[in-house]
Amino acid sequence: MTKPHVEFNPVAQEYFDNPYEIYKRMRDEAPIYYDEREDFYALTRHADVAAAFKDHESFSSARGCDLGMVRSGDVPQKSIIFMDPPDHRHMRSLLNKAFTPRAIQAQRETVIELIRHYLGKADPEHFDVVQDFSGPFPVEVITRMAGVPEDFRQQVRLWIDTSLHREPGQIDWSEENQKANVDSGMYYYGLVQERRQNPQDDMISRLIAAEIPGPDGELRKLDDIEITGFTTLLGGAGAETVTKLVGSAMVEFARHPEQWQLLLDDRSRIPDAVEELLRYVGPVQYNVRYSVREVELPSGTIPANKPVFLMGAAANRDPRAFDDAETFDVTRDRLQAQNLGLGYGIHSCLGAALARMETVLALEHLLDFMPRYEVDFDGLQRVNMQNVAGYHHVPVKVLK
Template sequence: MTDTLVSDDAIDFDPFAAEFHEDPHPLYRRLRDEAPVYHNPRYGFYALSRYADVAPAMKDFDAYSSARGITLEQVLAPEPPDQRIPMIIMMDPPEHTRMRKLVNKVFTPRAISELEPMITATVREFAERLDPEQFDLVEDFSTLFPIEVITTMLGVPREDRQQLRAWLAAPLERAPGQMELSEEGKAAVIESTMFYAKLIAERRANPQDDMISRLIEVEVDREDGSTTRLTDREILGFAALLAGAGAETVAKVLGIATVIFADHPDQWRAMHADRSLIPGAFEELLRYDGPVQYDVRYSRRDITLHDRTIPAQSPVLMLLASATRDPRSFADADRFDITRPFTGNNLGLGYGIHRCLGAALARLEGRIALNAMLDLMPEYELDRAGLRRAHVTSVGGWTNVPVRVHR
């Protein structure tokens, strides 16, 4: 059944290797051209890399399940279901449909647009603390405000938000070459779980105008036909997922933006002169180098593609960041162009039933933050010696992007 153009051994795709984090694009090109259904014998995963394969696969939840987890390490060694914190990102229909419905309303573009004053004030608060001459765009700015936005929505007290951010970031970090969670990562998961358990108990006793209090009130239809309120673990699952998915990604996309625009200063200046270019620039950033490199699925049955069969029960990497650079689907795919017409189907925010719940929020935060950055640093240069890559499972980007502002 092997009809790949090269043998699997000819391409060494190690998603945990430092070289992959450094620049995955040459590897993605080889995968698309030479092994569109790649098999990695060391970890036992398959990988799809062409847009025309990834996009339909992301919609096909019958063939590709999310229920074992969304990182490779989770899919390879899934936790027993009774020990897992339930999260919609790790559910298939019908459970996913029932649970996502509960939060959809909070994240519609209209509901999100009402948050604009709060987000603008939060971004401004962090922007005003910066040294106007030089700062670290990620460490001093883009890492700090998205967690404030999502935890404000959830109802986390102000004094606990940055501590929660540190607890959420720790389990994502990986030393180069390491697949499993570190001891610090495991300890941080316990800390954040205990923190939310206490907060949920407080809101049960004393409801406020926030998402955790609303999740305590909602009712959900269960598989057995009954209708019940959410359990503490289910509420914890929503809180942990929203804060986890909503903070790290926005922080990363802005760091990536700063590095890309340093190499395309003409486009930064064009956007400075015409702020209506910002929304298109945000879409192009997600296409050109979005923070989510891949989503992981688990094949439910044998799947044949390009004359190759992915056996049932295999982990499959959906290489979103490769698909959006596929020249078969995007003209001049390796060119960064903020005026590129947006087709409305950006895999950078996922696709299908798990498409990003926070897409409207991400776009609004991105627009407000890019606007603030254009004011803060109309002309800038990177302190390249200080750039640090993030070594995070499935998410690309930088932990440090120091900039010097020119006036």
């Protein structure tokens, strides 16, 4: 009996439930996958995905980063993830100043304070890792940095979750997605207006004061729409990544208790564990680019003018790149291949160092809070999101 043709549908319930089985078949049977009905390509092997991430001249970000956006060319706002050089280079150099090693270290005590606050309120008998802990604290960190008042920080998370949610079969934005994006954008736009009148020691105020080269080479200020786009993006990326990574971490450690024991025995392994989690269950599944010309990749040819899925999560489990790629191992040799969990190339995650620090500190405190625990696997609830994987609910019981 022959196997049915491999099918990748980025909004199928089967894909939301378990993308990794589909990735394995795609890598083996259709590394340059083409969907005739939706007219897109998808790359899953590490060599192809890494090459495409690096080749920003062939694979453009200027049309957006999900299939609906890239296909329509209707980019909703000025944002660094929707830019190619030279605009991208100017904006990146400006935003990098917010994420220098010193700036990240300056957030360390804030992160610890928030982690202790949320774990201090948690009930060990009825603890939901995501709802009680990994959901609320990261968005507090990034929105504080941006300058969002305390009353609106958790609202930002709700807007993000709503804007990224996808029903099975839904490629384009729903009314709910649109409303969340508009409400979030209007809120940040209003905040930018306030900071113009009353600057403070926050990222929005610094962006207002900053200058970048314009098309004619002359320095210019950012406009309100640009600043709104950046702060909206940073709020989303800063909240989603750690929220999903920590939730998935506790599920994987429950499935592999010997790996959790390695961390209990030796806390110095925690940074390596974070890298392995980013490889094995990284929150970002893919980014969509637009091929502006025909491109030769190790596994074949991508024609010009097509949406192309760069499936970083599939590439991170490619056995051609990693030994025992389907095994979760916090002692793994990290030098074998490039970990694509936080992107690669010019669009690699701006806040990667902050996300890593937050996740390391979260695991350190969870090792103290629940050295022994059980996950209620029947109570797990996955998210259905555009390009993001993880859990909405991870109920656990802390064991004595």
